[in-house]
Amino acid sequence: MIPTDAVWKKLSVAGGIAALLIFMPMVMRAHYLVNVLSLLFLYITIAQAWNILGGYTGQLNVGQAAFFGIGALATRLTWVIGFPFYVAFPAGGIAALFLAGVIGLPSLRLRGHYFAIGTFALAIIARIVIGNIFPGVAIAPGEYVANYRLLPRYYLALSLAFTVTLVTYLVVNSKLGLGMMTTRDDEEAAEAIGVNTFKLKVVAFALSSFFTGLGGGFFAFYYISYYYYVPFDLLWCFEPLLITFVGGVATIAGPILGSILFVALKETFALTFGEISVLIFGVVFILVVLFLPGGLISLAGKFRRLLHKPVGQESSQDEK
């Protein structure tokens, strides 16, 4: 395929943004901005991870907090008992994968909405159990706090968000991704033409929970001390879902756009009314689900189509 001008333009814009994100913290000493961006990357990671399973494969996982929390727990525990970080961080992802295998897989057998309800129950059970076993605060040892550096965490979050986006992109544009979308659109038809829908759901579930677990691992690495139950809070179920839908479900850019909006709103109101930002985001979300199924990202396409005559190469990406 010969890259057209449009592709080059897109690539150069993406490269420019990447360069900016990579070099900005080295040049400037903007702690606030680096913190906000790290949080943004975390949201992009878990929203994109949700998108693989919920957006592209059509399995509504409303229990993401369980996977996020187990990732945070595994990373924090292995890290604190003395394993180097490059062992502890993947441990979060693997723990989430394990949870998905043991408890999540049976629930994938549940069709449609029962999967949603089942994963939600899982998240609530996990929160109660963890709250009982680890009632206290997860405190990092003193020397960890003394060695705390923001920049490695920033780059970790950046590369995590980049990786999950890249993996989603590659999966979606492969045969695997086609199968996933077929499963989402019509499971029976997919099975009838020989697609192993259960296998595809398992793969999507594994990818999704692995990255969510890594996101949890980042959480445990980023925050010095937090109550053990915090990463299990049900907010971690809602926020990725809301973000993905507001941005544009089953699109690559949707979770990114949604995360930017979400974090921007959160930061705008952080000092005055913390609750207002979530309230506004909730209203936007409801409006999007009811009237704009493609999410805010689809507005760009609609707007462009209003300005120009249809060119034909507008893909059917935002049709869903």
Add this chain to the structure above:
Amino acid sequence: MDVAQFIIYGLINGALYGLVALGLALAFGIMGYLNVAHGDLIMLAAYGSFWLFKIWNVDPFLSIPLMMVVMFTAGALLYVAVFSHLSKFIILDRLKNSILVTFGLIMVFTNMATVLWTADERCTTPFYSGMVIDIGGLRLPYIGLATIALAIVITLALHLFLSKTYFGKAIRATAQDWEAAKLMGIDVARTYLFSFAFAVATAGIAGAVISMHVVSPSIGMDWTNYGLILVILAGVGNINAILPAGLLLGVVEAISVYLAGVPYTGVAGLVMFVLVLMLRPQGLFRGRAAL
């Protein structure tokens, strides 16, 4: 004797669970809307009862009719503003989108309540709260007995309404097949509007009772939870089985508290829920379809 006391408390809690789940089961069974914000509507209704008690000293049980009217109106408005847009989807998408939309509503309601009334825990304390009847060492709280009576009356009334009246039969027909019902001349839009508003109105009943326990902006999720468990235990659409399922859940929970301790209260119900979902998704009480 100890166990008997636990079981009595379990039955009382179970009756309350039944009241909580009614609205959820109605909306789910009739329209296919899974309203996960039902617990938050109950939370708002409980605040209503709380303020009525606080400002005008209205007894929580007496505030039920008033709160039902208020919640009915709120439900009708909510249906027109939000849920009527969902009825254009096919039944499975309707379910998915209703879960999504009501997730958004949870965010809105919870944060609205926090902004308006702060996150403090409150409760109404009528003069009879804490009073008990003592029968051979067993303690029966007044409020608990009233809750059980209320749950039985409401369930019976609902059953009679759905099975005996013309409009109730129209609702059941719509629940079975809304397209066929429409062909038979039933005004489906009106039936939906009424059913949804009524489902929300039942939140007024549960809210009044819950205002005597504890009210805070974050209680909604827990009650939705109990509602969901009951809907699955009873079987989707099986309104009559909601109260028995509630009593069963209450007793199982009480026994688990007796054996495993208070912190795991919620787990017993959820484990039951997951088991039923996996092994018997049509519900425990499914003899014949009730709706």
